[in-house]
Amino acid sequence: MGQKKWLKKSLCEGQYTLSVLSQGACEDKAFPAGCPALLQMSGSQPQVARGVPCLRCRGLCTGFEPHSWRKMCKSCKCSQEEHGLSSELDDDRKIGRLLAASKYSSLTARLKGGDGGRIYKRNRMIVTNPNISGKDPTFDTITYEWAPPGLTQKLAMQYMELVPKELQPVAGTDGALHRRRRLARQLPLHDQDPAQCRGLAEGEQQLMEEFVSKYKAEALGVGEVALPGQ
Template sequence: MELNSGMQKMSILHQTRKESPCSACRGMCKTFEPHAWRKICKSCKCNQEDHSLNSDAEDDRKIGRLLADSKYSNLTARVKGGDGVRIYKRNRMIITNPIVTKKDPTFDTVTYEWAPPGLTQKLAIHYMEFIPKEMQPISGTEGAYYRRRQLMRQLPVYDQDPFQCHALSESEVKSMEELVRKYKSDSLGVGEVALPGQVGSAKDEANQKQKAEATAQFTNGKVAKGKPQDDPASTNGTLAEAQPKNEYHCELCKQAVSTESPVVYGERAGYDRLWHPACFLCTRCSEPLVDLIYFWKSGKLLCGRHYCDSEKSRCIACDELIFSEDYIESKGLTWHKKHFCCVECEQPLLGKSFELEQAKLLCTSCYKSIKKM
């Protein structure tokens, strides 16, 4: 696969007109007409994710960039000739079931556009059974569309790549790059699916073995004086907590978890916590964390969008994070000062009266016109 090195800097802000019907308009808006800086369609005023613009390849490049240079880079692959670009090694799952009839045998093929990696097909299918049917990412269904929409909503590309943002200054670019380094180092995670008690222990046992071998080599088989051996029960990720026990409970709903049912672990949360597949949700929006990608902060699971919102203010108009002090705050909402204008007529509203309708900023004249309709 070949990628032009400039593609990673190609901005979504200047997309050409695309034939992509809006799901929110129920077919009334059949084409996406990009606004110059808002993340909306000029025609119907709906968000770009309602038009589902990204292709699979674009999504895989975005997630590859997110996971690159993090402890989860093993889920990415380097693109040949791509100047270091990495793409997401998305795990698809294809299930083929024979259809028994009196005629020639036929087969029913079901393709999941994403499935938890590293599992047997039996366990992966069992995991999917715990996800609401309408959210299962089966190709060609509403569940697959829902996944793509959540990839855009929860992990906006302009929260990780300054080249996808609208006219950042040099200092703002540096601030954004620092934020990205921070969350990749301290907060970004990818959930792991396993049966209760069967994920952290294997990893910790391997780590303990490596530590023991290194210590033995350093001390020639003897324990060094003044250097007590690590207590296996006190390690981070905690071997003791990951060992099988009699009863497990979901971190969210607090209900008991069967030892025969797959659960989700978050390494950053520690292997003493686990979640039902349907309970692995963002604490802020209560939406399932797409592809199990989460951000861990202050003991809570967050999607990428709401983690970034907890670090920086977000402009209601352009949907980008604000890295300068030149912004306006009103009624708990924030705008870049240059974006404080009417969503309908684009009239600047600094020092003028305005109305807020479902977080949309309107001048008085447009607000009255809408109310009369």
């Protein structure tokens, strides 16, 4: 029997692990549920709880039913991210881990009483505008769940006005939800932590740690906001 190599996601959007399988193992392209070789390669990403309603289908989905190896719901075919999001603290921890041990570590803070990890010092912005349409003046308050750090409120508002209104991260809106969905998709834990991958040999874990250090030093960047010519 020959051998066939399968490349499984690990470093970008799940887990990329190169495994050598016997010719007959999991020959079916659909990868039948329970396939031992597939389970060996599958990652250990945290699963959304079963039965969590879909945020996109809004009542049409009977609840999250995890696929055996895809990050999707078997019931409605939407992604895990559409069924439940991590907490804001978890989001900030993921970004903090990404920026830690890099030249952008000043954007993070060490968690007190924790495991020594770092958390992203997310910049929220609260804007208060007077409302004089009524008899007695009142104030309208808008909270942005995220804003570029290190800017005056005037410049930060100029930045926000360039973002499509439906994507502005205003608390309680679809724009804020969209931002958190993108974080869930763009920053999987497997991209940074070998412990979140399953089936990596000891040498592969070391290679991944070296890869993470390398992209933090050579590829990681944080955008800056400034007016033209400044």
